[in-house]
Amino acid sequence: MDIGESLVGSYFKYVLGCKIVVYNCHLEGNGEIDIIALAPDGSRVYLCEVATHLRGLLYGDSNAATCTRIIHKIKRAAAFAAANFPGRVPVFMLWAPVVSRGLVRDLFAIKENCPVSDITVELVLNRDYTACIRRLRDAARQNLKTTDEPAFRLLQILEHLR
Template sequence: MQTDVGEYIVGAYLKSIKKCDFVDYNIRIPGGGLKGLSELDVVGLNYNTKTAYLCEVTTHIRGLLYGDNKKTVQKIRQKHEVQKEYAYTILKDFHNIVFMLWSPYVPNGYITDHLKEIETLELVINKDYTACINEMRVIASKNTNDLGNPFLRTLQILEHLR
C-alpha cells in the first residue's frame, strides 16, 4: 500500500521530535489470513529509550468519520486492539509502548468524548496535531540538510522561502 502524506507527517514527528531510530509505514501483522489484513500505519522505534510508538493515522480533512459517530469510535477501538496485539506479540523487548491516534480534524463532541475514554490511546488531534506540526516547523527552519523524510524536507523548503 502506498504511504499517505499524513503518515509521512507522523513519521517525521517520530523521527525529529521523538528521536526514533527506525520508522516504518503500513506494517502488516505477521501470520497472514485475516490477521494479515490488518496494518499499522506508522511504527517508530527509539532504541535508546526502548520506546515503541504505534500510530493510527487518519487524515480526513473534513473530519474523522467512518459512517457515523458510533461506527467511527468502534472502528478506532478495533484499530487500537490491533496496535496492542502487535505490540504485545512483536515488540516484547520494548519497555515503553505508546499507542497514538493522529488526525488533524476530529469534530468535538461524541467522537472526541468517547475516544478520550480509551485510556491507553494518546490522541494527537486538532490543536495537539497543529502543535506537533509547529514543533517540526521549528526544526525545519534550523536545518538545511535532508532530514530523511519527505514531509520534513517540504517543511524545510517552506521555512527557507525567501
C-alpha cells in the same frame, strides 16, 4: 505512505529523535499499522493510526462506527506489540488534525477506559496535532540537510523561502 503519514513519521524522526520509523506495516490476516516508531532509548514502541481527514475524522457513518474501528485498531496494535516488541511499553497513538467535539469526547472515553490493559493510548487531535506540526516546522527551519521524508523536505523548503 501518504503525506499525512510522512508528517507524523517526520515528527518521530526530527522532533522526538526516533531512529527507527516504519510505515504501513501489514499485519498477518488483515489490516496495517500506519507508523511504528521505536523510542530513542528503546523503551517504548509507538503504533500509530494516522487519519488525515480534513473534513473531520469519521470511519463509517457515525461516531460509534468510528470508535468501534479505533478500538479494533488498538486491540490489533496491542497484539502486534506483544508478539513483536516484548519488554517494550506499547503506545497506540491516534493522529488526526480535524475531529469533532463529540468524537473527541468519545475517543477520550476510550482512552480512559482502554479495552486493552497492556497498551497506553495517546490522542494527538486538533490543537495537539497542530502543536506537533509547529514543532516539526521549527525543526525544519533549523535543519538544512536533505532528507528522504517528503513532508519534512517540503517543510524545509517552505521554511527557507526568501
